[in-house]
Amino acid sequence: MKSVAVLGAKGMLGCDVAAALKQAGYPVCSFDHCAVDITDPVAVAEVVSGHDVVINCAAYTAVDQAEHQFDLCQRINAVGAGILGCLAAIDNKYVIQISTDFVFGESGDVPLLESSPVNPLNVYGRSKYLGERMLTQSGCRCAIIRVAWTYGHHGANFISKILELASRLPELKVVNDQIGTPTATTNVARALLPFVEREITGLYHYTDRGYASRYEVACFIAACKGLNVKINPCLSSEFAAPAQRPLNSRFDCSKIDTVLDFERPDWHDEVKRFLEK
Numbered sequence: 001m002k003s004v005a006v007l008g009a010k011g012m013l014g015c016d017v018a019a020a021l022k023q024a025g026y027p028v029c030s031f032d033h034c035a036v037d038i039t040d041p042v043a044v045a046e047v048v049s050g051h052d053v054v055i056n057c058a059a060y061t062a063v064d065q066a067e068h069q070f071d072l073c074q075r076i077n078a079v080g081a082g083i084l085g086c087l088a089a090i091d092n093k094y095v096i097q098i099s100t101d102f103v104f105g106e107s108g109d110v111p112l113l114e115s116s117p118v119n120p121l122n123v124y125g126r127s128k129y130l131g132e133r134m135l136t137q138s139g140c141r142c143a144i145i146r147v148a149w150t151y152g153h154h155g156a157n158f159i160s161k162i163l164e165l166a167s168r169l170p171e172l173k174v175v176n177d178q179i180g181t182p183t184a185t186t187n188v189a190r191a192l193l194p195f196v197e198r199e200i201t202g203l204y205h206y207t208d209r210g211y212a213s214r215y216e217v218a219c220f221i222a223a224c225k226g227l228n229v230k231i232n233p234c235l236s237s238e239f240a241a242p243a244q245r246p247l248n249s250r251f252d253c254s255k256i257d258t259v260l261d262f263e264r265p266d267w268h269d270e271v272k273r274f275l276e277k
């Protein structure tokens with residue numbers, strides 16, 4: 001059976017990706033930031049030469065901080081992906097790169113296809129898009145899977161933030177103009193399995209099913225948990241966040257649906273299940 005390396009394996013997604021691969025029977029090597037820095041070509045070369053498939057879950061993900069750490073963000077998300085791609089191309093190894101809805105900017109209100117024009121609004125989004133391009137231009141065999149609004153048990157995310165805020169505040173303001181799909185990292189991990197198995201190449205979008213605003217998701221979380229908190233809708237423009245966010249993160253996932261061996265689950269069911277654990 002082919003051997004798989006996971007970079008960024010202690011991150012929110014990396015943990016669940018490594019677990020799903022192990023459960024599917026693959027020999028998996030998990031490398032966290034301390035073990036392998038994606039910007040270190042010598043360390044990455046060792047990983048590439050020792051495995052058939054490399055999944056890159058390593059990333060600089062502090063979206064607001066990135067506005068002040070342009071160089072570091074660019075080095076990890078763009079140059080790192082390029083290094084991995086060049087080494088994989090030399091060794092003819094297959095790479096799966098995780099990317100993001102933040103490659104998109106003002107894009108109306110229709111679900112976004114893989115062919116929809118990108119226009120990142122912040123440093124993080126630009127670095128991730130450059131990472132996609134550097135990986136593609138390396139000429140290695142790769143799949144780039146864009147995901148959005150992910151949550152899991154191994155990292156901070158929108159759901160954990162709402163739970164934390166609701167535990168100490170009587171009232172919250174949550175944006176009602178950012179629309180997307182809360183997406184379980186366990187489902188992203190499951191979606192990667194056919195890619196590992198068949199070494200499918202190309203650009204794909206994955207989210208769970210359905211669309212909602214951040215406000216609607218927060219209300220759903222509060223209702224599921226029976227939280228005594230008042231949630232008020234507001235606009236993104238009312239928050240003075242350093243990094244601008246895209247308002248439209250609706251993904252059209254019909255391309256990846258032709259590859260998956262499961263039906264993408266509805267986000268309500270998955271969030272409910274997550275909250276029950």
Ligand SMILES: NC(=O)c1ccc[n+]([C@@H]2O[C@H](COP(=O)([O-])OP(=O)(O)OC[C@H]3O[C@@H](n4cnc5c(N)ncnc54)[C@H](OP(=O)(O)O)[C@@H]3O)[C@@H](O)[C@H]2O)c1
Nearest residue numbers: 008010011012013033037038058059061098100147150155
């Ligand atoms: N979270 C979301 O809502 C979301 C949405 C869309 C796309 N994504 C994408 O999903 C992927 C996984 O992100 P995540 O949500 O799992 O974020 P995460 O929890 O922050 O995981 C990222 C991991 O990368 C590691 N890392 C950072 N710099 C590194 C370097 N130079 N070399 C090696 N590892 C490094 C981090 O380790 P340290 O913490 O030890 O530095 C961390 O374990 C990323 O590509 C991200 O862009 C996430």
